Amino acid sequence: MNTTMQAPQDKPETRGKILNTVDRVSELCFGLFMALTFVGAVKAVNPGADAGYKMFLTALGCNLAWGLADAVMYxxxxxxxxxxxxxxxxxxxxxxxxxxxxxALREALPDKLEPLVEDADLEPIRTRLAAVSTLPPRAKYMFDDFVGALGIFLLVVLGTxxxxLPFLFVLDLKxxxxxxxxxxxxxxxxxxxALGRYSGAGAMKAGLTMVALGVLLTMAIIALGG
Incomplete structure (x- = not known):
């Protein structure tokens, strides 16, 4: 947890990244899995002459709903x-x-960081926070928060x-x-x-693992009639 808070005489705090690499990749993968599942469900439940168009709308609606939910939760x-x-x-x-x-500062530290920090390290932070003369009466939103929420919405929707698109441009449903x-x-x-390269777990291994999960999910959808 970030325990620092700018005093009035300090420079304005710079906004950090909306999502780190792991979060961004995870959101993209969740959106892909959801779209894959919804498309299979629509095919199984509602086949017909206009099934392709319905599947396009379903996949698009799924992406929009997931992006909106992520933005609100952000x-x-x-x-x-x-x-x-x-x-x-x-x-x-x-x-x-x-x-x-x-x-109080120690209790706010992440569990893995807490054993590495001494009370002497926290005292200067406590002193600075105690000297902050102006505090808002309650937490409130800032303009950048809504910009961040929009960024998350676009990330999920455009990423998935x-x-x-194939259901819009390819006439044959199969x-x-x-x-x-x-x-x-x-x-x-x-x-x-990208996730494997970032985490050091092996880029190719992580990529193939994601593909394997996608294949297993696809096989399950097909087995259920999708």
Whole structure:
């Protein structure tokens, strides 16, 4: 958790990344899996002459819904995190006992970081936070939060939109479905490759693992009639 808070005389805080690499790849993969599942479900439940168009709308609607849900949850999480930081600073300023303030900072540290930080390291942070003279009465949204939510929405929708395109341009439903599934597997490989390269777990191995998951999901959908 970020326990620092800018004092009035400091420079404005620079916004960090909306999502880290792992989060971005995960959101993309979740969207691809959902689109793959929804398309198979529509094919199984509602075949017909206009099934291709319906499957395009279903895949697109799935992507839009997933992107909207992610954007809303980002706003909820952002406000909750900001409120938690504000409560932490208010606690430090309210408590006269320095040990209580240091303990509050320690409790806010991530579990893996907490054993590595000494109380002496936290005391300068406590002192600076205690000196902040102006605090908002409550956590509130900023303009950048909505920009971030829009970015997440576009990431999910545009990242998974290619899966729906074959149903719009390929007339034969079976061919469009195969093309959509192949595109999904290719994108899953790219996402897994990027994740493996970032994490050091092996880019090719991670990419093939994502493809294997996609193949298993596709086989399950086909077995269920999709």
């Amino acid at each position: 706003l909820v999480r952002t406000l909750a995190d900001r409120g938690q930081r504000l409560t932490l600073v208010q606690t430090i300023q309210r408590e006269q006992d320095q040990a209580v303030g240091v303990r 939109f290619p899966v729906a 061919t469009a479905l195969i093309a959509s599934r192949v595109l999904t597997l290719v994108m899953l490989f790219i996402a897994g490759y």
